[in-house]
Amino acid sequence: MGGLTAFRCRACDAVHPFLEGRWRCDCGGLLDLDFAPALDPARLSGAVPTLWRYRTALPLPKEADVVSLGEGFTPLTPARLDGVDVWLKQDHLFPSGSYKDRGASLLIGYARALGVDAVVEDSSGNAGSAMAAYSAAAGLACTVYVPESASPGKLVQMAAYGAGVVRVPGSREATALAVREAAAQSFYASHVWHPLFTHGVKTVAYELWEQLGRRAPETVVVPAGNGSLLLGVDLGFRELVRLGLAARRPRLIAVQAANCAPLHAAFVAGAAETTPFPSTVTVAEGVAIADPARGAQMLAAIRTGGGSVLAVSEAEIGDALRLLHRRGFYVEPTSAVAVAGLRRHFREGPLTDRPVAILTGHGLKATDRIASLG
Amino acid sequence: MGGLTAFRCRACDAVHPFLEGRWRCDCGGLLDLDFAPALDPARLSGAVPTLWRYRTALPLPKEADVVSLGEGFTPLTPARLDGVDVWLKQDHLFPSGSYKDRGASLLIGYARALGVDAVVEDSSGNAGSAMAAYSAAAGLACTVYVPESASPGKLVQMAAYGAGVVRVPGSREATALAVREAAAQSFYASHVWHPLFTHGVKTVAYELWEQLGRRAPETVVVPAGNGSLLLGVDLGFRELVRLGLAARRPRLIAVQAANCAPLHAAFVAGAAETTPFPSTVTVAEGVAIADPARGAQMLAAIRTGGGSVLAVSEAEIGDALRLLHRRGFYVEPTSAVAVAGLRRHFREGPLTDRPVAILTGHGLKATDRIASLG
Numbered sequence: 063m064g065g066l067t068a069f070r071c072r073a074c075d076a077v078h079p080f081l082e083g084r085w086r087c088d089c090g091g092l093l094d095l096d097f098a099p100a101l102d103p104a105r106l107s108g109a110v111p112t113l114w115r116y117r118t119a120l121p122l123p124k125e126a127d128v129v130s131l132g133e134g135f136t137p138l139t140p141a142r143l144d145g146v147d148v149w150l151k152q153d154h155l156f157p158s159g160s161y162k163d164r165g166a167s168l169l170i171g172y173a174r175a176l177g178v179d180a181v182v183e184d185s186s187g188n189a190g191s192a193m194a195a196y197s198a199a200a201g202l203a204c205t206v207y208v209p210e211s212a213s214p215g216k217l218v219q220m221a222a223y224g225a226g227v228v229r230v231p232g233s234r235e236a237t238a239l240a241v242r243e244a245a246a247q248s249f250y251a252s253h254v255w256h257p258l259f260t261h262g263v264k265t266v267a268y269e270l271w272e273q274l275g276r277r278a279p280e281t282v283v284v285p286a287g288n289g290s291l292l293l294g295v296d297l298g299f300r301e302l303v304r305l306g307l308a309a310r311r312p313r314l315i316a317v318q319a320a321n322c323a324p325l326h327a328a329f330v331a332g333a334a335e336t337t338p339f340p341s342t343v344t345v346a347e348g349v350a351i352a353d354p355a356r357g358a359q360m361l362a363a364i365r366t367g368g369g370s371v372l373a374v375s376e377a378e379i380g381d382a383l384r385l386l387h388r389r390g391f392y393v394e395p396t397s398a399v400a401v402a403g404l405r406r407h408f409r410e411g412p413l414t415d416r417p418v419a420i421l422t423g424h425g426l427k428a429t430d431r432i433a434s435l436g
Numbered sequence: 437m438g439g440l441t442a443f444r445c446r447a448c449d450a451v452h453p454f455l456e457g458r459w460r461c462d463c464g465g466l467l468d469l470d471f472a473p474a475l476d477p478a479r480l481s482g483a484v485p486t487l488w489r490y491r492t493a494l495p496l497p498k499e500a501d502v503v504s505l506g507e508g509f510t511p512l513t514p515a516r517l518d519g520v521d522v523w524l525k526q527d528h529l530f531p532s533g534s535y536k537d538r539g540a541s542l543l544i545g546y547a548r549a550l551g552v553d554a555v556v557e558d559s560s561g562n563a564g565s566a567m568a569a570y571s572a573a574a575g576l577a578c579t580v581y582v583p584e585s586a587s588p589g590k591l592v593q594m595a596a597y598g599a600g601v602v603r604v605p606g607s608r609e610a611t612a613l614a615v616r617e618a619a620a621q622s623f624y625a626s627h628v629w630h631p632l633f634t635h636g637v638k639t640v641a642y643e644l645w646e647q648l649g650r651r652a653p654e655t656v657v658v659p660a661g662n663g664s665l666l667l668g669v670d671l672g673f674r675e676l677v678r679l680g681l682a683a684r685r686p687r688l689i690a691v692q693a694a695n696c697a698p699l700h701a702a703f704v705a706g707a708a709e710t711t712p713f714p715s716t717v718t719v720a721e722g723v724a725i726a727d728p729a730r731g732a733q734m735l736a737a738i739r740t741g742g743g744s745v746l747a748v749s750e751a752e753i754g755d756a757l758r759l760l761h762r763r764g765f766y767v768e769p770t771s772a773v774a775v776a777g778l779r780r781h782f783r784e785g786p787l788t789d790r791p792v793a794i795l796t797g798h799g800l801k802a803t804d805r806i807a808s809l810g
Contacts, residue, residue, distance in 0.1 A: 107481065107482060108481060111485040111509060112511065130513070131511070131513060131526075131764050131765070132510075132511020132512075132513045132526055132529070133511075135485060136506075137486065137505070137506020137507075138506075139504070139505060139506045152505075152506055152531070155506070155529060155530075155531065156529075157526070157529065157764065157765070157766065158766060159766075159798070159800050195764045195766065196764065198761070198762055198763060198764040199763060199764030214807075215803055215807075218803050218806055218807045219766060219799065219800070219803070219806075222758075222761040222766065222799065222806050223761055223762065223764065223766065224761070224762045384596075387572070387596040387597055387598070388572055388597065388598045389572060389573060390505050390531065390569045390570065390572040390573030390597065391505070391531070392531065392532060392533075392569065392593060392596065392597065424533070424798075424800060425593065425596065426533050426593070426798060426800035426801055427800055429589055429592050429593070429803075432592055432593075432596055433588075433589075433592045
């Protein structure tokens, strides 16, 4: 891997050693990673078609084994939507069924390199399944904390991987408190807090760069909830620019369900921080996050790249979902949020480059919701 | 593509033109395709990581557009089971969630090249979803005939792709009769009858050959029901040998659920044909075929390659499924049939080469069955 230093607190600037398995600063602040990736483009042509082709750009100790289920280098597929040519990055085609495998593969590999034998995570959705999958592959014990209200169907996959599932009564916040208590004894493999997760997700940017003929696209459209995809894409392209491999970062368009749109509200208000949104009732469960921990970071990433935030209605999400399915892309409703935003984007004016939308979760994860949408 | 001639009847040897969209001979016999593939190994290193890297080995008119959702070149992943090193070919990682996308991609591309605008198929499972997906991608109308007893959950994916679903009262045979009646007006995109489907599936053999460093493995283990995977693997390796690219065909081990094992019964009896099996009650729905149309062809493929047929119990299937899940491979029970057979194979004696088992369908297709197995 490239040059690696340490974790750095976003709040107080404190520095913590890389091989200390912490997930936040002593001050409670979010961590980033000071890390300089390396990449030799000449070595890519014969490389394995997984995200591990970018191993030198990933912060994992050189001697560490990777924990891999063959993830990444997902198809970038042309499609014509509303008469406009676009690229769809099929990041739902992962072993556990979502792009979260990118982050889980790296984060669990890091945990194993630290000698950890048990991890905890809180998620009732795709992140929990991804962490359970890679923990299984790595031989680590995994416990996922979920709100009591989580539907049993979503927990079948985690349990099948051998993860313990702890149902926490009360609010989503109660679940977050429970996992933090557990995190005092175990490694907290948080897809929101842990910077290693974002470094795994950034590989989607490297793949887009390579699949488009070693250049950055002008526009990338992503669904946004906790922001792990948005921040991963942003980090990847910033690194590619710093490495001299891309001329500029793409404009990032983050799309939220209007029914749960704290990022959109802050963006249009010109605020530097998100504030809790009063509702989370949307078919796009994967982005139903009322109070994202990294809201300020997401806003900064969007603004400095000249991007924007859109909020789309439930009807627009349903329409975009049907459109995707009728083109052969079987994704869950959260993925349709990005495409609903992309269709808004079409109407804003002529495009000078074919935009990319990232599909995030497999439709097979959402049979009941898809059936109910008809 | 390579040299291409015509369809040839397995029963009466009649020859039919390639660009006639028929699925069987006038005599009622099954068709094969007389086709000589071409492959230039020197061109593979920079080729796209999908099954279309083998386009010159696929029987599609040169001028035809391919119908692609980015399928194929699935991961070949090392795993250690019962202390034995094996390869797992993750052929569940396809757009529609099963390896049947290999056959559907080619067969629907062929249908479109013929100028067909509507296809019919009979399947309540993975083949129906695959055909619906590629019909959607190609802009063809698709109607899938299913037995009335098919669970509604399995039909959600087909309907989402825009396929018509016709529920036929009565037996599985009644469904087969209904689709054949429809096939008089429409293109019958049968995953069992149509030789183009097998030619799509054969790409799994090309991938194994390439992923193993351009050689054939000694042993490939597959679940067997209708035999589309078995016959595809056999065809692919026969072609690779004929092309001078592999020294010999692998030994094929076909595995059936003991509860529905017509191939196994015929194999151990030394019979040349299968006869209808009295039961189809197994958790491995994808191979619950009592009377496979290509039974004789399957038996011949296994015997001439020095292979064998195993029958595994429901308990062995359940155990193999849990083992796969606990290693991070989230597959449906039908995939576990192959691995249950592989574990039997371990016990028969020392291995001289690392065997390959092919995983066939995603676990997300089988949430209810996986939940019930615990």
